[in-house]
Amino acid sequence: MPHKIPESVLVVIHTSEMEVLLIERADRPGFWQSVTGSLDALDEPLIQAATRELFEETGIVADGETIRLHDWQLSNVYEIYPVWRHRYAPGVTHNTEHIFSVCVPRDIPIILSPREHLRYAWLPWLEAADRCFSSSNAEAILQLPRHAGYS
Template sequence: MAYKKPESALVVLFDEHHRVLLLQRMDDASFWQSVTGALEDGEMPIETAYREVAEETGIDAKALGLSITNHAKQNQYVIRERWRHRYPPGTLHNTEHVFSLQVSSKTPITLTEHLQYEWVSKDEALARLWSPSNKEAVSLFVPSKA
């Protein structure tokens, strides 16, 4: 098994109603998150963001003419103990690059890596998300309803 690089992209998707797309993990049904994934060798964080959105939701943002916003924000967090075996031995921290993408709520979602998805209010997303950095990204980068 090839180890994951301890550097990832987090992409918060929200719709025209300022609802946040939450994805339920297959390996931990209590864990809801935004799109996220590790950078591959030679890949820039923005490339990872586009790739992961397509892989996890079926949304080809480039083909739809949508631009992912790079918030030029990086987080560093401790990798959950249950996932550390995926990284090189002794790796404890991950660096996360934060992005967001607004899509129409009518855009079809095709899941490949998650159990289910839900469009929820910003407040509900903040209550349900497990990751503190994911909560912060939703709080900072998803507009509040007018």
């Protein structure tokens, strides 16, 4: 299997009532997160990666009309957890994560990839931030009111 590219997208899924969708990792039960995933190719556009990951992990289709991804034009560089470093080329220790959000209806069907996630939960945004295992994910959720136009 080829090494993962140390550049990824994070997609915060929320409703207009500021509920946030979190998904629990299958490989680490108890680890809750937003949609996240690495680029498939060095030249994959970020919006394409975010659209792909959103669909692969939740079944939500960002069609650009009724469901639109919002690029925050914000990225974080963080240290890759040691437990996952084996997925990257030797010596790679940091990842650059680009943040997106998408507002969806609360009753949108969620179809999880069972090999990736066990279950999902809709939570008020502050509670969702508290439940995330990733500090960059939690911080993105805390910034949601500003980026979603609620502040």
